[in-house]
Amino acid sequence: MAIEIKITLNEGLYLKEPQESALGRNIIRHSILMIDEFGFEAFTFKKLARVINSTEASIYRYFENKHLLLLYLVNWYWEWVHTLIAINTMNISDPNKRLKIIIRSLVSASEDNPGVEFVNESILHSIVISEGGKAYHTKDVDDENSKGFFMSYKNLANTVSKVISEINPKFKYPYALATNLFEMTNNHIYFAKHLPRLTDISVKENDLNEVEKMLNYFTDKLLK
C-alpha cells in the first residue's frame, strides 16, 4: 500500500501552480538544491534558470520573487510534516505517545517517510533549519500574514498545542511550547553543526537522537 501525499498550499504564494508542469517541478527541485548549496542570498532566479536550462523570465511566471519562493518551500515543509504527523498519530489515543511521535517527526521527518518525487525532503529540512527564519522575519510580515502566508506553520502549532493541552489541561502556554519545540529542534541542529558552544548536544553523522532526547526531556518536565 503506497501512501500518496499531495501538498496543497496557499494560492497567493505562487503565480502559477508549479506542481502541475515539468518546468514548475524543476523549479522546486532545483531551487531546494541550490538554496541549500549556496545559501539564500547567493541564490538568484538567473542562476536557477541556467541550471534548469530555462530563462529568468520563465521562472518569474511561477513566482513573483525569490522571497515568495522561499515562503512556498517553507510552507511546503511544514505542510508535509503536518501530514506525516497526522498519518503517524492516526490510531494513537494516548496524547503522551502522540507528542513523542510529533517530536520524532520534527527531528527526522525525512527519514523513512513517504515523500514527493521532485522534493528532497531531507535537503528541504536543511533549508528550513538555515533559512527558515528569513521567511517570516521581513518588513512585510503583517501584510503577508493577513494573506495567510504563514498558515501551514500556524496550523501545525495549533495541532501540537491541542495535544499539549490534552496531556496537561492546566499548562498555561501550549502554543508557546509548541512553537518552541519547532524552533528548538531546528536551532539546536544548527548549533550542533555550526556553533556547538550554544548547545549541550552533539549531532554526529546526522544522528539526531540527542536532539530528540532533549526535546522529550524538556516537554516531560514542563508538562508534569
Place this chain on the structure above:
Amino acid sequence: MAIEIKITLNEGLYLKEPQESALGRNIIRHSILMIDEFGFEAFTFKKLARVINSTEASIYRYFENKHLLLLYLVNWYWEWVHTLIAINTMNISDPNKRLKIIIRSLVSASEDNPGVEFVNESILHSIVISEGGKAYHTKDVDDENSKGFFMSYKNLANTVSKVISEINPKFKYPYALATNLFEMTNNHIYFAKHLPRLTDISVKENDLNEVEKMLNYFTDKLLK
C-alpha cells in the same frame, strides 16, 4: 554616581573603530534607526550616507559590508546586556535570584538602564528581535565563527549556563536552556506583535511583563 559603559567588540567586525569619530558614531546611530524603520534588506549604505550627509565610500571605510555592520550591532547588543547583567547581579549570591534578574534583563534591558549616548538601546533591541537571526544564519557562519564574530553571544550563554548549573547541577542542558531563553524572549515578543497565534502571551503597549512571567515559569519548572 554615574556608571560609564564602554563596549568593546571583536576588531574583525569593523575596518575602523566607529566609536572614535563623529562619523563612526553617526553610522552606528543612524544605521540602528534605519534598519529598524525599513528592515535590513531595504537598508543600504547609499541611503545611510544620504541621511548622515556623507558618502557611501566613507561608510565603507568603517565597515566591509552591511552584513558585518549588522553583526557589529548584534554583538553590541549582547555585550551590553551582558554588562548590565554583570552589574545587576554583582552582589547577589542566590543563583535563583540571579536567574530572575537575568530574565528581567533579557526582556527589558533598555528600560531604566544606563546606556551609550549614540545608541538607542530600545530600538537596538527591536533590531535584534527582527533581524538578529540573520546575523548567524549565513553561508559564512563557520568562517565568521572561527574569527570570533559570535563571541558576545557565546560568552553570555556561558555566563547564564553557569547560573543554571548552580541552581541545579544535575540539569543536563544548561547551554540549551540559556540560548533557549534568549531565543524565546525575542521570538515571543515578535510573535505577540506580528503572529499572535504562535504564542499564548500578549504584549500591550510595550508591557513585556507576560514574556517575563512565561520565561520564569519555564525555567522554574525545568530546574525543579
Place this chain on the structure above:
DNA sequence: TCGAAAGAATAGTAATACTATCGAAAGATA
C-alpha cells in the same frame, strides 16, 4: 486544425554592492 497557453530568446532598466582615485581640510608633530 485552430486557438490558447507555455515557455524560450532577447533586450532593457533601476538599484545594489561594491572599488578606485583624487583632492581638500583638519590635526598632530617636528
Place this chain on the structure above:
DNA sequence: TATCTTTCGATAGTATTACTATTCTTTCGA
C-alpha cells in the same frame, strides 16, 4: 610655521541583481 598624515567628501565606474516587456515558436487540447 611648515609638513606630514589621516580623514573624508566628491566623483566615477563596474558587475550583478531583481525585475519588466516583447516577440516568436512550440505544444497541446477542443
